[in-house]
Amino acid sequence: MAESVCDVSSLKEGQARVYRVNGKHVAIYFDGEDVFAFSPNCPHARANLTKGTFQKDAVRCHWHGWRFSLQDGKGLNNDAELKTYPASIRDGEVMVELVEPEGQPKQEEGEDSFMPEIKWKN
Template sequence: MSWIDVGAIEEIPLRGARKVKTALGCVALFRTADAEVFAATDRCPHKGGPLSEGIVHGQSVTCPLHNWIFDLNTGQAQGETATIATFPVRVEAGRILIDGSRLTAGSAA
């Protein structure tokens, strides 16, 4: 894996998100109430809603446009066949690192 530093964990509020622009599109970084960090495609496959503007609850995010709920571990939409791409992420010394090799393997948005 090729880890890329995308910012400090403090830049994302608890139960919040931040959008990171990549050469392949936008990726959303989500921080849960337990300070876990997840990374996924920023676009909902239903109507293209910006998931970084959605509501983070537990280990899920709800699309701000039509309330589809996505599991941030798997990318699976609750009650739907749709999924979003998720990306390996880790936190080291307060910095968020995302696996850059996954961003080049296919479109992130």
């Protein structure tokens, strides 16, 4: 069942934000037409992907440059997979289904510990 996450008008085109949906952290990216829902942490080193670079339906991790399709989570320059969720806009609301689509990596116990951007001190 799809859950209402936010009003689409609250999203900035070309940016992603993290929301808590039924106890899970979910990143929402709005490209101006469509919305994409995905795990906010890179499967490689758990970097915050909302700080990455977005190009239409792909995200590039700002830590090591790994790229992922936001359509299906497939690594575009690596063999890893990003957890994605079905998302849509319905009557101005962003809707997300927290399902485990076939072929997607399963979310492990305790994996939902969202890691915000780390600022290192020298």
